[in-house]
Amino acid sequence: MQLPNNANNTKNANIAKELYDIVIIGAGITGCMTAYKLAGYNLRVAVAEAGDDVARGSTRANSAIVHAGYDPVPHTVKAEMNVKGCAQMPYICEKLKVKYRACGSLVAAFFEEETAALRTLYDRGTLNGVPGLELIDAARLRALEPNIADSAVAALWAPSAGIVCPYGLCIAAAEAAAAAGTEFFFDFSVNGIVKDDDVFHIAAEDGRVLRARCAVNAAGAHVREIALMAGEDNFPVRIIPRRGEYMLLDKSEGRTVSRPLFSVPTDKGKGILLTPTVDGNMIVGPNSHVVDSPDDTATTADGLAELTEGAARTVKNLNTRAVITSFSGIRSTPDSGDFYIKASDTVPGLLHLAGIESPGLASSPAIADRALELLFAMGLKAEARCGFTGERPPVIRMDELDDGAKQRLIEHNPAYGRIVCRCEGITEGEIVDAIRRLPGASSLDAVKRRTRAGMGRCQGGFCSSRVAAILSRELGIGMEDITKNGGASYILTGGQR
Amino acid sequence: MxxxxxxxxxxxxxxxxxxxxxxxxxxxxxxxxxxxxxxxxxxxxxxxxxxxxxxxxxxxxxxxxxxxxxxxxxxxxxxxxxxxxxxxxxxxxxxxxxxxxxxxxxxxxxxxxxxxxxxxxxxxxxxxxxxxxxxxxxxxxxxxERTRGALNIPGSRPAGIFSAGTAQHYVNIDGYMPGNRVVILGSGDIGLIMARRMTLEGAEVRCVCEIMPYSGGLARNIAQCLDDFGIPLLLSHTVTEIRGRERVEGVVVSRVDENLRPVPGTERYIECDTLLLSVGLxxxxxxxxxxxxxxxxxxxxxxxxxxxxxxxxxxxxxxxxxxxxxxxxxxxxxxxxxxxxxxxxxxxGPGAQDPAGMIPTRAGEGIRYIVPHKIARGAAAGVKLFFRVSGIYRDVTVRLTAGVSEKGVTNNVRLRDYKKRIVTPGEMEQIEITEKTAAQLQNAVSIGVELCKKET
Amino acid sequence: MQKRNMTCIVCPVGCRMEVEVDDDGRVTGVKNNACARGKKYADTEITNPQRTLTSTVRIDGAAESFLPVRTAEPISKGRLSDAMAVIRALRVSAPVSMGDALANFDGVDIIACKTTDTRTQ
Known part of the structure; x- marks a missing residue:
């Protein structure tokens, strides 16, 4: 069996027979963007992911901003990756058919004494090579963002920043890679790595083993565990999981600001960010609190109050009661403060993409480029893959079609005429596509991330039972086996009537 | 098909x-x-x-x-x-x-x-x-239905959180029980109905929490859906935290004060695998x-x-x-x-509005809203005003008024009083405008409904 | 003699009644009921409480997998779980019309609440 016809069929006992050129551990934006760039070469690549889908860690829950690059300290790896990655992002999004908005970003100062901090960011950004940075006065700031709080005095304007759907980008990169033959293994929680005769044997908790000549450690919050498993005794990076809480507001608030609006960090705390999403909602967040476990993505009453108050200090006319949902994400902050992108000295063939916290999303294309350079420097030989265009296989979005095209599509396949998610207008056809594409959705949340079904005002109240039934039919599993997001997150645990 | x-x-x-x-x-x-x-x-x-x-x-x-x-x-x-x-x-x-x-x-x-x-x-x-x-x-x-997010309950985001209507669809249409041990937040009618339905199907409904000091559901549903099965209704209580990584493992329930804010120290952990939300439509x-x-x-x-x-x-x-x-x-x-x-x-076809103009309706003291919002002056007789009150009131007078403008000042003049033993926000009230009342609206600038706690 | 508070469940008004019961368990007085049905309800509620049971049963050959059913009349409240066991074991086939008796429990029919659409998907 060469290619699995579905992500779920990859629980294949025979996979140990395959010898991959590269196994990437972790299917977040770092791992998937690396897989995407590797797909341009004639290599056998596998991606091993502990979750049930791509984009399950920090990629799922972050600010969805392509940062310009004025924040990182100059001459760090982070600064270089950020500016280079940000520059690539519009082109990559175009190839992958992912919504990207080149809206720029603002950092606002609300007290005169904060303007010095704006100057510092401006100088940093200039040193980092961020194009187009400007310090602007209150009048110009107000013209750009009419809802800014009256107390705002000045801002840093970074026109090269943008917004993107982070998991949408990750899924698109994974799909483009899968179309070129990259194999994805989900629920593959790595618990042992052995190197034998120049071959890595990467074992999962459930007994599956992947064999590869090279291994890429892109395990996000878990990079240190993976490094230690692989025999990297002196791995220098320690991850401090910092949780950031967010609120997602209804589209009714989606125009409160037109671009990411940061506040100057002060000793009173880090300002709360407001940013529109590419789908027209408004995100408020994040705060920042160190937590014990990188899996602790709970929200707290205090945290959500912090966001509401912070937002009220930043802008006027925001109805924070229009909350659709709240969530939190984990930043995999490295203790060194910088990205650690390096081939192992002690374990040949092992590459670390570690400590990738914000701006990891913006940096991801550049990190992937650097990863390829380092892999080729290890002696990996490859030729360009014939016919690889870097494009993602086409995805049908009914709401982007005109009436005639809708008509023809429904005639061709009636499932495109049955709306399952009323709030977002998503059809059964689109949901079936999301399940059948590679890597396919196998849980309610995975469908939601691909199609937006269940993401609207009613938060799946109407469609979740219908989506569960479609998943059950398409995957050939019982309703009781349908999960929210893999593992034991079963939807129906009370038995059949 | x-x-x-x-x-x-x-x-x-x-x-x-x-x-x-x-x-x-x-x-x-x-x-x-x-x-x-x-x-x-x-x-x-x-x-x-x-x-x-x-x-x-x-x-x-x-x-x-x-x-x-x-x-x-x-x-x-x-x-x-x-x-x-x-x-x-x-x-x-x-x-x-x-x-x-x-x-x-x-x-x-x-x-x-x-x-x-x-x-x-x-x-x-x-x-x-x-x-x-x-x-x-x-x-x-x-x-x-209103959702959890709209309420912004802190905690984790596991499987096992349903709106009452979604759970109702799973049980009655799809034939699956969402879970076995259930806490219900909100005492709206669908939540009460589901408490009984899931109990009859063998689930244990641990309690129903209602943030308000009164239920939003019908009194008879409290009686036949909760009391019949010994399910506790915790008034002035809400869920302040959801726990569980993959599936709900429990919720923290707290008492709230008169401003509906959780009272510190009243937290109580209740083990459950399912949280139903019946918090409004x-x-x-x-x-x-x-x-x-x-x-x-x-x-x-x-x-x-x-x-x-x-x-x-x-x-x-x-x-x-x-x-x-x-x-x-x-x-x-x-x-x-x-x-x-x-x-x-x-x-x-289009056109032909009432030539005598429209009278707006006015939700007065104790009234949340009135439907319809305006009435053609010439077509008021027989129109039913539907409204809801803003709290529980006992032995009140519901007063129908007409707004009368004199020298730039509008006074709300009594048209008719209706005595009510009890009015609650969970129940819709209605008043039909009689021929006689309609005749009194000739010069009215508005028609209102208000609650008077005492006769005046 | 004792007084009991009781919510009448006969109609959506839900009168909060005060019921007087003598030492033999007979209702001697009902207050705060808006209509005569309240008094009748209080009587049966004290002597032998009755409830209409509603549920669903599996159905084959219909567009949906489950058919809503109810007891044609109220049954003894203490027998609800036994009636549920009967309903749970019941399986019917389309076509079914609203009002069709599908089974019998304690002399009361369990009837269909819906006319099935026999056309299949």
Whole structure:
């Protein structure tokens, strides 16, 4: 069996027979963007992911901003990756058919004494090579963002920043890679790595083993565990999981600001960010609190109050009661403060993409480029893959079609005429596509991330039972086996009537 | 297969032959939604003189009946039929009549847009893309449930959190029990009904938490759904944290103070695998908004006149899309009015507003809202004012008033008093404007309802 | 004699009644009931409480997998779980019309609440 016809069929006992050129551990934006760039070469690549889908860690829950690059300290790896990655992002999004908005970003100062901090960011950004940075006065700031709080005095304007759907980008990169033959293994929680005769044997908790000549450690919050498993005794990076809480507001608030609006960090705390999403909602967040476990993505009453108050200090006319949902994400902050992108000295063939916290999303294309350079420097030989265009296989979005095209599509396949998610207008056809594409959705949340079904005002109240039934039919599993997001997150645990 | 009964679609197996007939066709009355409101509006439009083939109900589900199909409990029809029916039985009576009269309907069809000039577009798997020019439109989309996110409960985000209606669909339509140990947040009627339903199916309902000091559900549902089974109702309590990584493992419940803020130190952990939310309903009005129709911020539904006509002429609204009702019977009665008005409009065409002008209704002391929002001066007699109160009041007087303007000052003059032993926000109240009262509105600038705790 | 508070469940008004019961367990007085049905309800509620049971049963050959059903009349409240066991074991086939008796429990019919659409998907 060469290619699995579905992500779920990859629980294949025979996979140990395959010898991959590269196994990437972790299917977040770092791992998937690396897989995407590797797909341009004639290599056998596998991606091993502990979750049930791509984009399950920090990629799922972050600010969805392509940062310009004025924040990182100059001459760090982070600064270089950020500016280079940000520059690539519009082109990559175009190839992958992912919504990207080149809206720029603002950092606002609300007290005169904060303007010095704006100057510092401006100088940093200039040193980092961020194009187009400007310090602007209150009048110009107000013209750009009419809802800014009256107390705002000045801002840093970074026109090269943008917004993107982070998991949408990750899924698109994974799909483009899968179309070129990259194999994805989900629920593959790595618990042992052995190197034998120049071959890595990467074992999962459930007994599956992947064999590869090279291994890429892109395990996000878990990079240190993976490094230690692989025999990297002196791995220098320690991850401090910092949780950031967010609120997602209804589209009714989606125009409160037109671009990411940061506040100057002060000793009173880090300002709360407001940013529109590419789908027209408004995100408020994040705060920042160190937590014990990188899996602790709970929200707290205090945290959500912090966001509401912070937002009220930043802008006027925001109805924070229009909350659709709240969530939190984990930043995999490295203790060194910088990205650690390096081939192992002690374990040949092992590459670390570690400590990738914000701006990891913006940096991801550049990190992937650097990863390829380092892999080729290890002696990996490859030729360009014939016919690889870097494009993602086409995805049908009914709401982007005109009436005639809708008509023809429904005639061709009636499932495109049955709306399952009323709030977002998503059809059964689109949901079936999301399940059948590679890597396919196998849980309610995975469908939601691909199609937006269940993401609207009613938060799946109407469609979740219908989506569960479609998943059950398409995957050939019982309703009781349908999960929210893999593992034991079963939807129906009370038995059949 | 859909339950579409249109003649165009009967004579062929090839759906594409039908599609053309749905694209750019004309109908006198198009009704969006085939639940209790839509069914009643269609029947009444027919009684109002519209031929069955000139009426089209567009229903998104596979069958007519709307949410009634999953409301398998009894409690419907007492006002209208003098007997207690289950939701499906109540619906069936109307569906049978629709079918007998051959009134047009399409199922499995979702309306995408309604324009102010009454062009309705929809898509459906079998009929493709449809575009209909309607003489009149009745909005009868019903409502949806408020979600957890809207309440912003802190904690983790595991599986096992359902709105009561979603759980109801799983149990009654799909035949699956969402879980075994259940906490219910909110004492709305659907939550109470589900407490009984899941208990009868073998689940343990640990408690129902209600943040308000009173229940939002009907008193009899507290009695027959909770008390009958010994399920505790915790008033002035809410869920302050959800725990569990993959599936719900428990919730933290806290008492709240008079400002509805959790009281520190009252936290209590309750183990459960399921959290049901029954925290209110919101009229479904995306289409209404997109059509540019004025919306009442309190009801969440359209602003309407005594004919249930919205701010866009020829477009009418009724049922839970207009205001959340406590009883389906009232939905039906309201929809009759909308259906009759839509028929009249479709027959007479645009124009012809009441020359004596419109009187706005005014929600006074203790009243949250009144529907309709305005009444044509010449057509007030027989109009029913539907309203909800803002709290529980015992032994109160509900006063109907007229706003009278003198020298630039408006006074609200008493028209009529109605004594009530108890009024609660969970129950809809109504006052019918009598001939006599209507005659007193000649010079009124408004018509109001207010609560007086004492006679004055 | 004792007084009991009781919510009448006969109609949506839900009168909060005060019921006087003598030492033999007979209702001697009902207060705060808006209509005569309240008094009748209080009587049966004290002597032999009755409830209408509603549920669903599996159905074959219909568009949906489950058919809503109810007891044609109220049954003894203490027998609800036994009636549920009967309903749970019941399986019917389309076509079914609203009002059809599908089974019998304690002399009361369990009836269909819906006319099935026999056309299949």
């Amino acid at each position: 859909s339950g579409d009964n249109l003649t165009e679609s009967k004579n062929t197996d090839k759906p594409d032959n039908n599609i053309k007939s749905y694209n750019n066709i004309e109908k006198k009355v198009v009704i969006i939604g085939g639940g209790p409101a839509g069914l009643a509006a269609a029947l009444e439009a027919n009684r109002g003189g519209i031929p069955p083939g000139e009426i089209l109900i567009i229903e998104r589900d596979r069958e007519l009946g709307g949410i009634l199909n999953q409301c398998v409990h009894a409690g419907f029809g007492l006002h209208l039929f003098g007997e207690e029916l289950t939701g499906p039985e109540y619906a069936q009576r109307f569906i049978d009549e629709i079918k007998a009269k051959k009134i047009g309907y399409v199922t499995d069809s979702m309306v995408l847009s309604v324009s102010p000039d009454r062009t309705v577009t929809f898509i459906s798997p079998r009929l493709g893309f449809g575009r209909i020019a309607a003489g009149a439109v009745v909005l009868a989309m019903g409502c949806r 919101i009229p479904e009005n995306e289409l209404t908004r997109e059509a540019g129709i004025e919306i009442d911020r309190v009801t969440g539904g359209a602003v309407v006149n005594q004919d249930m006509e919205t701010s866009v002429e020829g477009i009418f609204a009724c049922g839970n899309a207009l205001q959340v009702h406590d009883l389906a019977d009232y939905v039906t009665l309201e929809a009759y009015r909308a259906g009759m008005s839509a028929a009249a409009y479709a027959l007479r």
